[in-house]
Amino acid sequence: MKLQRTNRLRALAAGALAVSGALVLTACGSDDNTGNGGAAEKAVNNIKCDGQGNLLASGSSAQKNAMDVWVRNYQAACEQTQINYKPTGSGAGVQEFLQGKTAFAGTDSALEPGEVKQSKKVCKKGQGIDLPMVGGPIAVGYNLPGVEDLALDAETLAKIFDSKIKTWDDPAIKKLNPDADLPSTKIQAFHRSDDSGTTDNFTKYLNSAAPDAWKYEPAKKWAAKGGQSASGSSGVATNVKQNEGAIGYFELSYASGNNIPAVALDTGAGEPVEATTANASKAIAEAEIVGKGKDLTLELNYQTKAEGAYPMVLVTYEVVCDTGNAKETLPATKSFLKYAASEDGQKALAEIDYAPMPDEIISKVRKTIDGLA
Template sequence: MKLQRNNGLRATALAALAVSGALVLTACGSDNNAGDTTGGAGDKTAAATNIKCDDAKGQLMASGSSAQKNAMDLWVKNYMAACTGVEINYKSSSSGEGIVAFNQGTVGFAGSDSALKPEEVAESKKICSGGQGINLPMVGGPIAIGYNVPGVENLVLDAPTIAKIFNSDIKKWNDPAIAKLNPGAKLPDKAIQAFHRSEDSGTTQNLGKYLGKAAPNEWKYEAEKKWPAKGGQAASGSAGVAAQVKQVEGAIGYFELSYATSQSIPTVDISTGAAAPVKATSENASKAIAAAKIEGTGKDLALKLDYATKAEGAYPIVLVTYEIVCDKGNKADSLSTVKSFLTYTASDEGQKVLSEAGYAPIPAEINAKVRETVNSLS
């Protein structure tokens, strides 16, 4: 597609917006300017002028984490409106599938809610000529525990209780452990329908890390991408779990906060041992993510999170989604597009999109290193 002047440029930009705009606005549900089409379009155009397209061209394939899907939809929409003639195709599947696709060489980058394992890094060296796969933290946010119990608002749970629910050890909503955390609530004598991810998922792994650290006596499973516990029901992707919780009375499940926000699914407040239970918000997740430390070496920026935090107002069930790329040996035909797109997502403008969509931006000092690393990719 060649860049055309005036009407051609407008038509191309509007076409790109039409492809993803409806899905993004439906999924995120956080833009209240839908009725102000003139002002909204002006804002989007102004933002798009700050995106540096550089030598980006053609189609860039990427896949992985469904937790970052709503953020990725917004980024892709904004980027394609600015960089006409470029198509970013992000397939929302799962972290596990994204890593497999990356190590098979079928995508320019992958999204994963957990850092590459040593064996996955070793596998990546076959694809990254002279280099290896590295983790670039790009999206932060809370893993919300959504529930469907009519008449029950501001439900409070702690880590041991959540662990017992998802391990099928607590089976009724009026269980004494839940009642003790929610005095005065009218909890029904109704079966709990717990939903988890059906495929390998970084979101599952991060929930497992939280439960393993905060409720070690109740959750004795290793934190893996594959769901480890007995019982429960499976659904595909964060969207699938959220849909089941929305539809099934008595349900509970876990997914990135924007899925709860977009579908008006109530979320659990977490009792951490702090003075008050902590709500699942991007601001509260940011307080937890801000304490993260870089544990990767070289250009790898994998983070270590404190899942057992008791800091006031810090929401403990958080994830960081990484964009996985080669430090060296990226495909020549997609390298310029990968660098251009990830430069935008890591920019102040790109990170601001996260806050507006219910995600948590990456802390500034870590994000500065992400930008430096993106610039050095080869």
């Protein structure tokens, strides 16, 4: 039976935000006791402004479009604070945070034990913690003119990205798409060249859902053979859009913003599942908090077969010090993160193809932010 579905793609409402001026930031754990410079705390349009000056953050490119909207909305209300978020990739963002260069980092993979240990040198009398703030599906976008509806399962995806399946008319793809007119076009599989939390979550899905086909350990660094690489989610999306026969993985908003069709996942449920925020939310709702203390690391269920649950998801964490944040940047950091975790901040995510955190998770995030010191 022909798969009946429509890729729900729409243009993003938010553009990139340019932030000017010099960037000056003292690392977490500073001994400076000047406070927030005397800026008055105020609330504007439901955003509670506090602190002033420049906040520098970096990391996950998957959350760039969410950050653009959050920063735009926050700075419209809080003119005394300038926020510059650089989408350098999860690995680079975590390293900059651990080097004391940023107020917080964005990462699509929770801190590893060694990174937590290292963070104790930066977070005086504390450590780095993971705050789940952004969720969403990892879309597998493709460029195959004439093929509007494409379904793939984890095993087939694993073989495509491991260069085992090399043309679009391969029997394995035909079996999943019997009514599609599949060409003999060569497959060009694009992956991330930089250390990436999106890669980590994508390979966690493949390793968990298709362990016989994907033998590589999940990691931020791409390990499979062959394929072509590009920097950042935007780089992968650009290459998929420009090259016929291409396929690549990136956060859903990059598919929507570039009008790239996305694969539906054959999970073993009754029907293949589309990459939508609603379907991703169904999968994220099955996650469990496994972090210790104030850390809110989640464990995702990549093997779910629940109807309408899209299991190839990622959660982006904002990494901060639980205690030992720089006193001159702490008020603005808390103020900005409070907005991002607020009802308004989370609502903004759903409007640009991200999945807001489930209530029981985001309520704990808000409480933890309140207690940052």
